[in-house]
Amino acid sequence: MAFKTTTHLNFRGTAREALDFYQSVFGGRSVAVTYKDAGAVQDESEADWVMWGEVAGDDGFHVMAYDVPSRLPWNQGENPFFVSVRGETAEEISALWGKLAEGSAVVRPLEPAQWAPLYGMLTDRFGITWVLDVAAPYNG
Template sequence: MGITTTVHLNFRDRALQALEFYRSVFGGRLVAFTYGQAQDVEHPADTDRILWGEVRADNGFHVMAYDVRENQTYDAGDRPFFVSVRGEDAEEITGYWKALSEGATIIADLGPSGWAPLYGMLEDRFGVTWTLDIATPYAG
């Protein structure tokens, strides 16, 4: 028996746009369901907001997202989490980096670091902080 962990991103009115963008970067299938489709509308502004959405790709990428309801507080905060994408192929990681970099703020340029042959950090155009790197065994 095992478990998996999946990053779940919280937005207000931007979940679908973010999921579409991440699908364009990593590929995969996007599924999204609105509050209106679920007949779970507490405030008219929620009707077309995403109640549940995800992108899942054959390469292992998986992210979930939703739009916080109108009657709930929402504060994106300042880097409350990072989404970490680790791989073994520099060309693949570099491709993801280039796509995510569009409209992003670069925090650490993609390049060699003291702990990985390739590492970078950016805040994408949706305010989500991503780290991308090449996985290396722990040298303890």
């Protein structure tokens, strides 16, 4: 049996904006189903919020997202998870970094590290912390 995992991001009213941003960085296709689309509106002010959404690319990139309704508890928390993106070349990782860095807070600059030719960490404008690095051969 094979398994596939996908990072699922939870927002409060900004899921569509986040999905659009991630699609602009990584490409692929974006889908968003609102509470209105699904016939699941419980608060009219949240009818256009995302009940289910994703960005998926042919290269394997995939994130899902939704807007947590105000009737449910939600706290973005502090560092509850990181999204890790590992590429094969410095060029592809540097290009993604440049796009993600817009409006972000750099936690660790994108630069060589002991364990990777290139490594960096930033928290984007949606509060999501991303770790980007270039794959390095294991020298165990």
